[in-house]
Amino acid sequence: MQLLRRKSSLSGSQRGGDAAKAAITRESTDVISSSSSSDDAGGNASSDGSPLPPSRCPGQCTQYGTCYEELGRCDCPLGRTGPDCSTLVPEPDLTRLCAAHGHTNVTCGRELEPAMCLNACNFRGRCVGGVCHCTPGFFGADCSLSLAAAPPPPGGGGAAAAAAAGGGSRLRLELLAGQNYTTRPSGPRIYVYELPPELNTYHNLDRLDRPLMYLIWQRLLSAGLRVADPAAADFFLVPIRVRMAYDSDRVVQVVSYIRSAWPHWNATGGGGRHVFVHTGDWGRDELSEDAQLLTRNATWLTHWGLARDHEFAGWKASHRPGRDVVLPLMLAASVISAYHLPRASPLHPAGPRPGRPTTLFFAGRICGSRARPATNGTFPNCPDVLGSEDAYSAATRQRAFFHHHGRPNWKVVTTSRTFAQDMATAKFCLAPSGGGQGKRSILAALMGCVPVPVTDGLMQPFEPELRWERFAVGVRERDLPVMHELLERLAPDQLAGFQGELPCAAQHLFWSSLYGSVWGEDGAYDAFETLVQVLRMRANYPNVAPEEYEFVDAAFAAFMACREPPPPAAAAAAGQRSLAASAAAGGGGAASLRPPPQRRRPAATAAAATALRAVAAASPPPPPAAAAAPAAPARQPLCSHSALPTPGAASCSRCVRRRGRLLNPGGTICCNTRDLAKCPRLWD
Known part of the structure; x- marks a missing residue:
């Protein structure tokens, strides 16, 4: 059994007319026809300096x-x-092609x-029109792959082995050659399919309203989770944009391509352990029947967690607990700013702590x-203009609104000019669905x-792995008329208990390592790492209910509570109990327990602080020591957007490549780090 440790130090850190059309063509000719160059590697040498073998591509x-x-x-x-x-x-095909992918003559075919x-x-x-034109010898959507020159180490670790299409020879690939890239020992190990660029990177990515799939794709490499060897993979990411119903055709096209080019789809029982990301409002329910059937064995990461039919609304179940994962939306920078989070986050150690006189707020x-x-006391209180109210x-x-608009100490309104202040001074905030999650x-x-x-029936982000009942109060739809009675019945200590869990829960719900720190968090328990832990559990305990x-996994329990994992001896004993429990549950007995390592407490995690104080109180007093100068704050691996003092954290405004x-x-965790293999590893 392999037990991990927290690293004691971090690694380094559209014009119209013929003239416009001609301009696009000239630019395409000028940019795309020239050979690519890079200051990282020569165009005629492999990663170890040896001459490149002849390219397998034509002409x-x-x-x-x-x-x-x-x-x-040839891409x-x-x-x-x-x-x-x-x-x-x-x-005119070029102009139509560029427009179809969201480009204008400013970006289409031009070097960016x-x-x-x-x-x-x-x-x-x-970067040519948003597509990487890699230096000869490197390839992949982000030029991270190359042919491995050295033989694989014993046991098949490290470099990748992949079957050559249509042949019996095998090519070994490696990631980030020359950067000493290593995978995270605790996993999960994720293989990313390299698809033709017209399937995923032709689109102008800067015009996407929800780019989460691409951000996760980038982060897998910097976090050490991506592997080049499909035989070593726990999961296979299919990196395509799925946002609207019409993207179903792309899903079907890509699955067909994957099945013809690689054996892994069929080898995993028809898409088992394959992962797709859907960023639309209704998740899998937006897929065509063909796309749903084709990917029935795959895992979908979506924002819509409806786990059973909702007869009143006419919604069909979309989410499959234990297979799919509900992801939190990634908040846009404009939303974060509108809620004054960088300037006045209630979770920041130096943030304001206003009273909360309002019982419940919704606008x-x-x-x-x-x-x-x-507002005249009649219901329905909304005209059925669209026939689907x-x-x-x-x-x-x-x-x-019908039952609680105008209730004393409640604010249930259609609009508010002080939205952020209202939310910061309310005990409870109504969180209904709308046109989506x-x-x-x-x-x-x-x-x-x-x-x-x-x-009813709508699972929240990371539920049930994240125990929402510990920091949220769910109200059944039939109880909406008496919601005031239910909330006001809670004792003060119960309310305090919910509020005390919010600093940890907020970390799991925010993509800090992608965006940057907002309230002093270091990203170790953020939404990306929470997704990683859920996938790790899926891999290690495939038959255990989420x-x-x-x-069954003490380290997972500690992670979800934003606490340090147990000490090595306790973790080892817990591992043996976990394996026995997994076997008894039909889990097949995971080959090893892979808990997260020891790590320091994020500054804003109240639950972790409480736990550490309890440990300190139960420990024997340390021997007397000479007075020492106060230690400097530990360097924060994640830059901060906060205007409040955040000791040890650099400003994200200094990220020159953002x-x-x-x-x-x-991800922003890699702010100003040129080699992604050297990005800070929060878990190792």
């Missing part, structure tokens, strides 16, 4: 495009086509700054048609307000 592929050597596939930038990318797409491409092409290629749309709700929030907003349950936690979800995870929707290559 002049590496001059005009990138050769994906594993399959001998062309937008604006080029042909077996070796030597053919320019003619007009590196950070506008996935992981800045790892500085081993140029927002009530009627699906955006009509003003009636009940489908909007399952009418929970309408009923909550919504973000109020997340915002409430970040504002120190106890969330009140009210949609609500039981904390009972650009657009992709934010920082590798």
Whole structure:
């Protein structure tokens, strides 16, 4: 059994007319036709300096495009086509193609700054229209792959082995050659399919409203979770954008391509252990019947957690607990700023602690048609303009407004000019669904307000792995008329208990390592790491129900409580008990327990602070020691957006490569770190 430790130190840190069309064509010719260059590696040498073997791609592929050597596939930038990318797409096809992918003549086929491409092409290629044109010898969507020159180490670790398409020979691939890239021992190990760029990176990524899939894709590499060897993988990420119903065709197309190019889909029972990300409002329910059937064995990461049919609203079950995972929405920078979180976060150690005289707060749309709700005591209080009013929030907003608008010490309104202040001074915040999952349950936690979800059968982010009943008060739809009685019945110590759990819960619900710190958190328990832990448990205990995870894995229980994992001896004993419990539950007995390592407490985690104080009180007093100068604050591995003093944290404004929707290559945890293998590893 392998037990891990917290690292004691961190590694380094659209114009119209013929003229515009001609400009696009000239730019495509000027940019795409030239060979790529990089200051990280020579164009004619492998990672160890030896001459490159002949490319498996035809003609002049590496001059005009990138050769994906594993399959001998020439990947062309937008604006080029042909077996070796030597053919320019003619007009007017080029203009139509660029527009279809969200580009104008400003970005289509032009060389852009590196950070506008996935992981800045790892500085081993140029960013051309958002697609990496890699230096010869490197390939992949972010130029992170190359052919391994040395033989694999004993046991098959390290470099990757992948079957060559249509042949019996095997090519070994490696990630971030020359950077001493290592995988996280605790896993999970994730293989990422390298697809033709027209399937995932042709689109102008800076115009995506929800770029979460691409941000996760970047972060897998910097976190040491990505492997190049599919035989070593716990999961297989299918990196495609799925946002709307029409993206179903892309899902079907990509699965067909994967099945023809690699054996892993069929080898895992038809997509088992394959992971897709859906960032739409209704999750899997937005997929066509063909796409749902084709991916029935895959895991979907979505924002919509409806686990059973909702007859009143007419919604069909979409989420499958134990297979799929509900992800929290990633809050846009504009939302974070609108709620004054960088300047006045109630969770920040130096933030304000206002009183909370309001019992419950909600402000927002009530009627699906955006009509003003009636306040004359009649119900329905919304006109059924669209013929589907009940489908909007399952009418929970309408009923909550009907029963509680105007109640003393309650603020249930359609709009508020002091939204952030209202949320920061309320004990409870209503968190209904709307035209989708919504973000109020997340915002409430970040504002120190106890969330009140009210949609039957709708699982919240990371539920049931994250125990929402510990920091939120769920109200059944039938109890909405008496919600005031239920909330006011809670004793002060019960309310304090919910509020005391919010600092930890907020960390699990916010993508800190992608965005940066807001209230002093260091990202160790953020939404990305929480997803990683859930997938680790899926891999180690495939037949254990997710609500039981904390009972079979002590390290998972500690992580979800934002606490240090148990000491090595206790973890080893817990591991043996966990394996026995897994076997008894039909889990097959995981090969090893992979708990997170020892790590320091984030500054804003109240639950962890309480636990550490209890340990200190039970420990023998230390021997007398000479007085010493106060220790300097531990260096914070994650930069901060906060205007409040955050000791040890640099400002995220200094991240020189932070650009657009992709934010920082590798996630903001990698601020100003050029080699992603050297990004801070919060867990090792």
